[in-house]
Amino acid sequence: MRAGHRPTHRTGDKGRGRPAQPQDCLREHRHRRDRRGLAVPTEEARLEGQLDGLAGELVVVTGMTGAGRSTAAKELEDLGFYVIDNLPPGLLRQVVGLVDESRGTEQPIAVVVDVRSGSFFESLHANLAQGATGRHTTLLFLDANDDVLVRRQEAARRPHPLQGTGRLLDGLVRERAVLAELRSDADLVIDTSNLNVHQLTSRIRESFGDPDATRLQINVISFGFKYGIPIDADYVADMRFLPNPYWQPKLRPKSGLDPDVADYVKSQPGAVQFLAAYLPVLEGVALGYLAEGKRFMTVAIGCTGGKHRSVSMAQEISRRLADVGYDVATIHRDLGRE
Structure with a gap:
């Protein structure tokens, strides 16, 4: 008190x-x-x-x-x-x-x-x-x-x-x-x-603070597995199956917010297929949450350090969810932590 x-x-x-x-x-x-x-x-x-x-x-x-x-x-x-x-x-x-x-x-x-x-x-x-x-x-x-x-x-x-x-x-x-x-x-x-x-x-x-109380708020969080999985995550996706930009000398000092890093990550084999399969899952879950009266969903996207792959993919997932009408907040938990 x-x-x-x-x-x-x-x-x-x-x-x-x-x-x-x-x-x-x-x-x-x-x-x-x-x-x-x-x-x-x-x-x-x-x-x-x-x-x-x-x-x-x-x-x-x-x-x-x-x-x-x-x-x-x-x-x-x-x-x-x-x-x-x-x-x-x-x-x-x-x-x-x-x-x-x-x-x-x-x-x-x-x-x-x-x-x-x-x-x-x-x-x-x-x-x-x-x-x-x-x-x-x-x-x-x-x-x-x-x-x-x-x-x-x-x-x-x-x-x-x-x-x-x-x-x-x-x-x-x-x-x-x-x-x-x-x-x-x-x-x-x-x-x-x-x-x-x-x-x-x-x-x-x-x-x-959103006056429209009937909408679903989706929080997309990028993180690094070496720092632990966010305990408030409803869904967790692991991006460590994609090649790590860390091993590219020109990309290493940059982050997933930089266009060339984002292009590199999304162009890797499996990235396009993952996004095409994962977004419908999230949209289906979101509809279910709304039907059950839930207003919040937290999606965690992880890679090793939370700097390159998870950041790029979290940005892309947030963009696509926003494009179909959801209120999305993007948080990069571990960016800059290194």
């Missing part, structure tokens, strides 16, 4: 020191100044403009401690969502009802839930499964590698909420066990291991 928004007790002329009520958990979405200290439009103007197309949206943000939940919540708030932090899942439907009454059903809502909710956390899956809020709900799960999470927690100098008397890593192991079922049911999983704050906010903006 962010400083200044702890809902345990409230003070004031009325109800001084009283226990927090469900409505106390609601955080007003009003910005007097933006992050640069500049004035922003009034709330009414935001509701009339920016919130168009987000009517009825409910985003439940959860995931591993240190994976970026607070960053995601701040960006959703900037996108016009009514953000509720550290909400006990048992109050989910009740709080959504309060927002509907006070601000209207058009107001998009984002709730952040984590293991600090204790036993309440176990009821989240049941509440989501019941679908009683009447809103289109997206479960967003933020994850990262254990070593990254350990470094982030140590840098913040904070213990893990499930650490107890053990090591920080012990807390992470317990947390993964608690979250395992939610992660498997998540509509969108974002691996933040290799993302900085700005990159994560861009991913959130790309996923939830």
